[in-house]
Amino acid sequence: SAVISQKPSRDICQRGTSLTIQCQVDSQVTMMFWYRQQPGQSLTLIATANQGSEATYESGFVIDKFPISRPNLTFSTLTVSNMSPEDSSIYLCSVGTGQETQYFGPGTRLLVL
């Protein structure tokens, strides 16, 4: 399985500001995904990060709020823009390995005050 790192591990932010989360993989992967997990909830897919093109967003998520970059096959960023307390969540990146299995990064715990 791929080794995935995320930065930052956690952060506390003020409302109205933006935070960029980085996801780095130790090998080239085709599929990268960004998830959100709100307190007490299961995982919700935000978008699929596509290398060289715009991300594919799920219903309820928009590029202006969650811009995503995927400059190459080992790296992606997710920005949470104009944050509000409702954005307090764990944000997870995951990768697809070609075996129909997703592996997850360690996650970023975000608290918005």
Next chain:
Amino acid sequence: EDKVVQSPLSLVVHEGDTVTLNCSYEVTNFRSLLWYKQEKKAPTFLFMLTSSGIEKKSGRLSSILDKKELFSILNITATQTGDSAVYLCAVDYSNYQLIWGAGTKLIIKP
């Protein structure tokens, strides 16, 4: 509407007990069912099941899929406090597109 339902939502047992976690699904275009263990933030992969009746096993954990009755179970024998976690079930319906269950929170008391 596609859905994945896990039961129970929470479970408290004593160390050494055996537990069975359930995952039922109604998903069009079923491809596979996956089990994950989530202790703090990151879910860690346990099993992927695609065929009925074939048990997957890893140490004290095992899982099996019934595609006729549309469910899977995750068994943990001789539980330890380190097994305390949320166990997530997800169904892949299209090239890594997953529908997630709500999870079962398992607490193992010493």
